[in-house]
Amino acid sequence: MxxxxxxxxxxxxxxxxxxxxxxxxxxxxxxxxLFSQAVNLLIxxxxxxxxxxxxxxxxxxxxxxxxxxxxxxxALILTAIVISFGVLAFTLTLTxxxxxGLQDDDLDELGRSDRL
Amino acid sequence: MKIALVLPILIPLLTAIAxxxxxxxxxxxxxxxxxxxxxLLAAGLWLACGVHAGGIQAVQVGNWPxxxxxxxxxxxxxxxxxxxxxxxxxxxxxxxxxxxDPARERFSFHPLYHVLLxxxxxxxxxxxxxxxxxxFEVMLMASFVLIALGGERPQIEGAVKYLTLNxxxxxxxxxxxxxxxxxxxxxxxADLAVKLSGQQSGVALSSAMLLLVAFGxxxxxFPLFFWLPASYHTPPxxxxxxxxxxxxxxxxYALVRVFTLIFTADPATTHGLIVIVSxxxxxxxxxxxxxxxxxxxxLGFHIISQIGYITLGLGLFTPAAxxxxxxxxxxxxxxxxxxxxxxxxxxxxxxxxxxKQIGGLYxxxxxxxxxxxxxxxxxxxxxxLSGFFAKFALVKSALAxxxxxxxxxxxxxxxxxxxxxxxxxxxxxxxADPAGAAAGERKAVPALMLLPICAMALxxxxxxxxxxxxxxxxxxxxxxxxxxxxxxxxxxGKTP
Numbered sequence: 179m180x181x182x183x184x185x186x187x188x189x190x191x192x193x194x195x196x197x198x199x200x201x202x203x204x205x206x207x208x209x210x211x212l213f214s215q216a217v218n219l220l221i222x223x224x225x226x227x228x229x230x231x232x233x234x235x236x237x238x239x240x241x242x243x244x245x246x247x248x249x250x251x252x253a254l255i256l257t258a259i260v261i262s263f264g265v266l267a268f269t270l271t272l273t274x275x276x277x278x279g280l281q282d283d284d285l286d287e288l289g290r291s292d293r294l
Numbered sequence: 295m296k297i298a299l300v301l302p303i304l305i306p307l308l309t310a311i312a313x314x315x316x317x318x319x320x321x322x323x324x325x326x327x328x329x330x331x332x333x334l335l336a337a338g339l340w341l342a343c344g345v346h347a348g349g350i351q352a353v354q355v356g357n358w359p360x361x362x363x364x365x366x367x368x369x370x371x372x373x374x375x376x377x378x379x380x381x382x383x384x385x386x387x388x389x390x391x392x393x394x395d396p397a398r399e400r401f402s403f404h405p406l407y408h409v410l411l412x413x414x415x416x417x418x419x420x421x422x423x424x425x426x427x428x429x430f431e432v433m434l435m436a437s438f439v440l441i442a443l444g445g446e447r448p449q450i451e452g453a454v455k456y457l458t459l460n461x462x463x464x465x466x467x468x469x470x471x472x473x474x475x476x477x478x479x480x481x482x483x484a485d486l487a488v489k490l491s492g493q494q495s496g497v498a499l500s501s502a503m504l505l506l507v508a509f510g511x512x513x514x515x516f517p518l519f520f521w522l523p524a525s526y527h528t529p530p531x532x533x534x535x536x537x538x539x540x541x542x543x544x545x546x547y548a549l550v551r552v553f554t555l556i557f558t559a560d561p562a563t564t565h566g567l568i569v570i571v572s573x574x575x576x577x578x579x580x581x582x583x584x585x586x587x588x589x590x591x592x593l594g595f596h597i598i599s600q601i602g603y604i605t606l607g608l609g610l611f612t613p614a615a616x617x618x619x620x621x622x623x624x625x626x627x628x629x630x631x632x633x634x635x636x637x638x639x640x641x642x643x644x645x646x647x648x649x650k651q652i653g654g655l656y657x658x659x660x661x662x663x664x665x666x667x668x669x670x671x672x673x674x675x676x677x678x679l680s681g682f683f684a685k686f687a688l689v690k691s692a693l694a695x696x697x698x699x700x701x702x703x704x705x706x707x708x709x710x711x712x713x714x715x716x717x718x719x720x721x722x723x724x725x726a727d728p729a730g731a732a733a734g735e736r737k738a739v740p741a742l743m744l745l746p747i748c749a750m751a752l753x754x755x756x757x758x759x760x761x762x763x764x765x766x767x768x769x770x771x772x773x774x775x776x777x778x779x780x781x782x783x784x785x786x787g788k789t790p
Contacts (some may be wrong), residue, residue, distance in 0.1 A: 198462070210461055217468045224476030228318045251475060254424055258468055268438055269457055276454050279447045288451045 183223045190192045190216035203273050210269060214262035218255045225251035298344050299353045299366045299419060301337040302376050305330060306412035310405040320399055324391050327404040331387040334411060335380030336567040342373040346767075350784040352421065360785050361482030365421035367785055370771035371620060374520035375418045375547055378624055381753070382539045382631050386748035389635050390532035393642070398444050406443070410436035410536065417544050421785050423474070423481040426548065427467055430512070434460050437541060452525030459521035463511035470504045473497060475763065484785035487555045488757065494559045502557040502564050504547070506571075513545030515605065516575040518707050519598045523582065527590035527599070531638030534590055538597050539631030543623060546601060550608050552618065554775040561611050568609030573703045576602030580710040589637040589647035589722065592714055593630070596673065599707060600626045606700055607688055607760045614694060617772035618687035621765055626756060630670040632750040636666050639747065640722060643737045649718065651712065654727030659734055663723045665744075668775040672758065674712035680757035680764075687765065720752055 190212055197209030228247040235242060280287050309330025337602035345351055345368050355364045368376070387407065394403050413433025420426050438460075442453040477497045478489045490498050511518045520541070526534050549568075557564055579599030586592035604626065607619025628655055637647055639662060644652040655669055656663040672679035685708060692701045757764055 196756070198458070206458065212457070213462070213465050217465050217472065218468055221472035221475070224472045226476065251472070254471070257424075259430070259436075264435065265431070265438070265457075265461060268435070269461070272438075272442055272450065272453055272457060275442075275445060276450045279450055285454075288454055291693065 179227055179229075180223060183219065183227075187216055187220050191218065203277060203283050203285055206285060207266075207269060207273060211266060214258070214266070218258055218262075221238060221251050221255050221258070296351075296353050298341045299338065299351055300484040301370055302334060302341060302380070302414055302415040302419060303366075303572065305334045305337055306408040307416065309333075310408040310412065313408065313672055314402065316497060320396060323399065323404045327387050327407065327545075328384070328391070330408055331380070331384040332413070334415070335384050338373070338377040338380035338415075341368055342370075342377050343371040344368075344570045345370055346770075350780055352558070352784045359479045360421070360787070361734050364425050365482060365484070365785050366419045367421035367484075367781065368419055369774045369781055369784075370767065371420045371547075371550070371775055374620065374624065374767060374771060375543075375715040376415055378627050379411065379414050379418065379540055380748075382536065382619070384626055385750055386532055386536045386635070387629065389535065389638065389746045392471075392740040393532040393638055394531055395444075395530075400441060402736045403440070403443060406440050406775045407435045407536070410440065414540050414544055418547060419632055421483050422550075423470055423483055423486070427464065427471060430467070430544070430548075433541070433544065434464065437537065438465060438508035440533050441525060441537070443533075443626055444530070446528070452528035455521045459518075462789070463485065463508045466504055466508040467648055469506065470501045473504075474501055478683065482785065483551070483555055484778075484782040487782055488786070490556055490559065492559060498557060499560065499563065502553075503567075505557075506564070506568070509545045509549045509552075510543065510571070511545075513549060513605070514542045514575075514598045514601050516578050516598075516602070518603075519575070519579070522598060523591060526594045527588065530591070531641060535631050535634035535638065538634050539627045542597055542601060542603075543627055546604050546623065549605060550619065550775070553599040553608055555778050555781065558778075562777050565609045565611045566577070568605055569697070569700060570609075572602045572606035572609050573700055574602070575599070575605070576703055577778075580707045580714070583708060583714045584632045587649045587721075589640065589649060589718060590634065592649075592718065593633050593637060596633075596711065596714065597630060599711065600673070603685070603688060603704065604703065607691065610692055610697060610700070611693060612695055613769070613772050614691035615688065616682065616775055617765070617769040618691050620768040620771050621687055621761075622684040624764060624768075625672065625684045625754070628750050628754050628757075629681060631675065632669040632747060633666075635743070635747050635750070636662070636669070639739050642743065643739060649721035651728060652722050653725040654723075655699045656723040659739065662739060665717075665751050666719070666723065668754055670715040672754050674715050676712070678758045680754050682760040682762070683765065715735045735788075 194209045194216055195207045195213035225248055228245055231246045233242060233246045233249045309326060312325045312326050336496055350369045353366045354360055410433055412657055415431050416429035417426055418468045420429055438457050441456055442449055471481060478486060480486055576599050579595050583592050586595060604619050604622050607615040641647045672681040675681040675685040677679035689701050689704055
């Protein structure tokens with residue numbers, strides 16, 4: 179399972195960077211979305227996958243028996259999802275404003291204010 | 295004492311909430327903002343005194359023992375950074391009263407400003423890598439809105455670049471966190487330092503390189519700095535100034551922290567690379583500045599150039615060099631923020647920062663010219679100002695380990711810095727006003743702008759006159775950084 183997910187994660191990183199390197203604003207946003215998903219999946223996989231062993235104590239037990247899913251990476255991912263959701267929502271409104279100003283989808287046009 | 299560690303995070307949060315509640319009343323928001331920033335400075339000083347007297351302090355949030363809970367740690371380096379953040383935060387908060395227009399104030403400038411300060415202080419105080427990521431995001435989210443607030447077209451265009459690059463940087467940071475947790479099962483910095491100590495592993499090296507890229511984007515290192523000069527000149531000056539003074543420095547702080555505490559197993563590779571990157575950063579930044587003819591863009595390139603000096607000390611990795619880095623960091627935050635504030639005052643009286651279109655400021659505002667000379671000459675490293683001693687300490691520590699190429703680069707870049715500062719002087723202050731005498735009545739510089747500029751200039755001069763005070767503190771902080779066992783003991787409660 180880890181091997182499959184590793185390939186998926188690698189693919190997602192590659193696709194997201196390819197999209198971000200394109201000139202289109204829409205592709206930039208899609209790239210950012212895929213990138214944040216790829217990172218979340220990486221944290222999930224790197225911490226190790228444990229099937230059907232929820233980290234819940236049985237009644238009366240003092241400690242969990244050995245193979246159980248680590249809840250911490252899931253908490254990390256949850257935090258990361260919330261943060262990236264907020265940032266992506268802001269990105270959408272920002273690029274919408276940028277598009278309204280430029281009347282164009284081309285990111286290279288954003289460079290105009292930089293030229294000497 | 296424990297409360298002193300939490301206050302620098304709590305005060306900006308409460309100020310931001312109070313500002314939101316004050317909502318409709320502009321006067322109340324302005325008063326609260328300055329009050330909150332002042333309280334933050336006081337809390338920082340209290341914390342620094344406590345750390346100076348009682349050694350490294352740590353708090354386990356929610357009483358979860360480290361490494362399971364979130365730890366807040368203040369060593370002398372963190373405490374110095376919090377104090378400087380409080381001082382710069384107060385100065386810029388006062389400057390903002392004269393610089394930020396009522397429309398921006400109505401759309402929550404003050405609450406956002408304090409959320410930004412909260413993120414900065416949180417990043418300085420945390421002892422947990424994931425928590426550091428969260429503070430970065432708090433800081434970035436506020437900065438995204440601040441850079442776009444007002445919605446002028448250059449601002450929006452700058453904000454798109456700023457946001458994209460910082461999003462990628464945060465994603466890479468998070469990638470490292472996933473890898474480190476998967477391999478070592480902890481994200482507590484002290485615990486990671488223990489688990490990684492002395493062993494060279496491929497995972498550690500690749501994590502170190504990914505972190506160098508992630509923090510390098512935030513700090514503006516070569517070749518990852520291109521977003522900075524493309525966005526920092528677009529928002530109002532008060533926002534540019536706090537970004538220039540604090541935000542890139544948080545990236546530098548994170549670099550110093552992880553490369554003195556966690557990734558120290560193979561300094562020939564990691565720190566050697568940092569030296570090369572630093573030299574290239576210094577040179578490219580100053581050359582970029584030489585081509586610019588707009589004050590804030592020129593200063594933006596200088597931020598990059600100066601970042602190179604700070605990371606150079608980290609790369610040389612001797613106690614003297616790291617101490618020089620810390621000294622340089624404090625000097626640079628003060629001088630750089632002040633230069634941005636002065637560019638704001640110039641923009642206020644002349645209506646533009648384009649060097650070709652302005653002139654005659656020395657004739658019209660001689661004291662403003664004098665105030666400009668202090669941080670400008672300090673930045674270039676002219677004695678007896680703070681920049682001279684910062685560069686002197688850095689060059690001396692490089693000579694001590696016979697690292698000559700960085701010395702040559704540092705001195706040459708100092709000369710080129712002097713060239714750009716002279717360019718601003720000659721164009722904006724010295725030459726006759728191209729608009730001629732017909733321009734009519736002179737606008738006065740508001741007292742709210744002058745006050746913070748004077749305060750920062752005074753501190754720059756004081757550091758220059760009594761450098762041994764700050765140098766002593768910096769050496770002590772560097773001693774703590776270079777010998778992390780004290781830090782680890784304070785966090786984990788046992789000697790490694």
